Amino acid sequence: MFIVDYFKDVYGAMKSLLVGMNRTGYYFTHHKEIITEEYPDNRDTLKLPERFRGEVVMAHDENNEHACTGCSACELACPNGTIKIINKFDISPEGKKKKAIDTFVYHLELCTMCGLCVDACPTGAINMANTFEHSVFNRGLLTKRLNKPDSKLKAGVE
Amino acid sequence: MVEEIGKTAEGDLIINVGPQHPATHGVLHLVITLNGETIKKVEPHLGYIHRSIEKMCESLTYRQFIYTTSRMDYLSAHINNHACALTVEKGLGIEIPARAQVIRVLMDELTRIASHELWWGAMAMDLGAFTPFFHAFRERETINEIMEETCGARLTMNYMVPGGVMVDLHPNFQSRVKNFLKLYKRKIHEYDELVTGNIIFQNRMKGVGYLTKEAAISYGVTGPAARGSGVSCDVRKHYPYEIYNQIQFDEILETEGDSFARYMVRLREMNESIKIIEQLIDNIPEGDFQAKTKAVLKLPKGEFYQRVETARGELGVYIVSEGGTTPYRIKFRSPGFSNLACLDHITRGGKIGDLIASMGTLDLVIPDIDR
Numbered sequence: 001m002f003i004v005d006y007f008k009d010v011y012g013a014m015k016s017l018l019v020g021m022n023r024t025g026y027y028f029t030h031h032k033e034i035i036t037e038e039y040p041d042n043r044d045t046l047k048l049p050e051r052f053r054g055e056v057v058m059a060h061d062e063n064n065e066h067a068c069t070g071c072s073a074c075e076l077a078c079p080n081g082t083i084k085i086i087n088k089f090d091i092s093p094e095g096k097k098k099k100a101i102d103t104f105v106y107h108l109e110l111c112t113m114c115g116l117c118v119d120a121c122p123t124g125a126i127n128m129a130n131t132f133e134h135s136v137f138n139r140g141l142l143t144k145r146l147n148k149p150d151s152k153l154k155a156g157v158e
Numbered sequence: 159m160v161e162e163i164g165k166t167a168e169g170d171l172i173i174n175v176g177p178q179h180p181a182t183h184g185v186l187h188l189v190i191t192l193n194g195e196t197i198k199k200v201e202p203h204l205g206y207i208h209r210s211i212e213k214m215c216e217s218l219t220y221r222q223f224i225y226t227t228s229r230m231d232y233l234s235a236h237i238n239n240h241a242c243a244l245t246v247e248k249g250l251g252i253e254i255p256a257r258a259q260v261i262r263v264l265m266d267e268l269t270r271i272a273s274h275e276l277w278w279g280a281m282a283m284d285l286g287a288f289t290p291f292f293h294a295f296r297e298r299e300t301i302n303e304i305m306e307e308t309c310g311a312r313l314t315m316n317y318m319v320p321g322g323v324m325v326d327l328h329p330n331f332q333s334r335v336k337n338f339l340k341l342y343k344r345k346i347h348e349y350d351e352l353v354t355g356n357i358i359f360q361n362r363m364k365g366v367g368y369l370t371k372e373a374a375i376s377y378g379v380t381g382p383a384a385r386g387s388g389v390s391c392d393v394r395k396h397y398p399y400e401i402y403n404q405i406q407f408d409e410i411l412e413t414e415g416d417s418f419a420r421y422m423v424r425l426r427e428m429n430e431s432i433k434i435i436e437q438l439i440d441n442i443p444e445g446d447f448q449a450k451t452k453a454v455l456k457l458p459k460g461e462f463y464q465r466v467e468t469a470r471g472e473l474g475v476y477i478v479s480e481g482g483t484t485p486y487r488i489k490f491r492s493p494g495f496s497n498l499a500c501l502d503h504i505t506r507g508g509k510i511g512d513l514i515a516s517m518g519t520l521d522l523v524i525p526d527i528d529r
Binding site for chain 1: 218221222223225226289296299303306307308309310311314316319324325328348351352353355356357358360
């Protein structure tokens, strides 16, 4: 029965190759199932999900007000020392001292986008933007100040 | 048998594979001693991507250290995070809400499928077939999109936190996963048509890279590599964590022990993961996705160990706590390191052409070996 087995093997081998080639040929002739994206060209239509973790940003409303109280919870939560909060003391009209942020320093070059700072923030002042193209020619540009100049704490946020 | 390192017999040839070689999937350096075409010895050299994650974790708090483990076995990042979260929860003694448990298991199984898909494509590419790589990435991309939508990242999710998961599931999650299940079932037969049934592939895989059951146990091989040799070692079955003891699924076992058996275990394991997802996707309980935990986590003095089944084998996380906010010592028992140990055993006496095929079936992820 050696001869029969031999031809069976040859037949099986040829068939397996043809089955594979058939599958390859199917995709060669069916262009509808194209799943790749041509990335730099589709920038305008590219939509990332809203939870995508890009860089950390601080939301400001139309009155240039943010919700950051300067509690440093994000600074403590960050595993890489990405965030540094410099506080100052405002003196209110009644003569009371009140803590407020002076500068919210964010080192993008150290950030791993883990999202722990956003998770730790008690007032929801910071969130993660959908940006992902962070390449710059100068490393200094990656150290950012998140609170805008002359911005203030929103009323009612403690 | 004790051998002197660097001592070779006359006529032996020593070649280096890596550290920059496309077939090693990373910076693995193999020093191979050859006699003609026959392999006499394979020596893996490690340390090219050592980042001292274990030492780094000692200075991070119990919330912070979890993100580093995504960078170990980056293809099963969820399962690594899961192991760490489970160990911390064990130390804290907190109960996890039912919803969080189901979400975690769902994510684990999706990760397992994604990891096996990528392995399948890379494995076929190691043997010279380029097309399967794209077929595998087509399905994997769907999972990555699900991850991106719910967790916020495609590969290093950092979604599991002590007490549950970081955010609730995205509203689209269920429909997306169901779409993936449909796509997977429509496409999975292509895997067999393209690669499994292929005569060239079978001849390169069958009877190559034998790993006996005894050797698998003595080398500490776990995961699909060991199950291909008939070692029943699925942590999900033997030491169930979360809700794995309530789910119906089979442990895949093959007894041949060659490269093809390890290949088949992974392919069949994907179907088991699909089965688990199908059971859970319509039965996600309502409730909290995270248990209430203190702002600063402090583990009591003691030692805590938890093991999980990653896509590559058994991952153990061992935490020694002195009662502070940071661990005193962390040790990861990574599956890749033990699986690499048997590479010399399974390739010795074989031909150098089969080395890459045998190594491919071990599914090595180099950052997992070096940590």
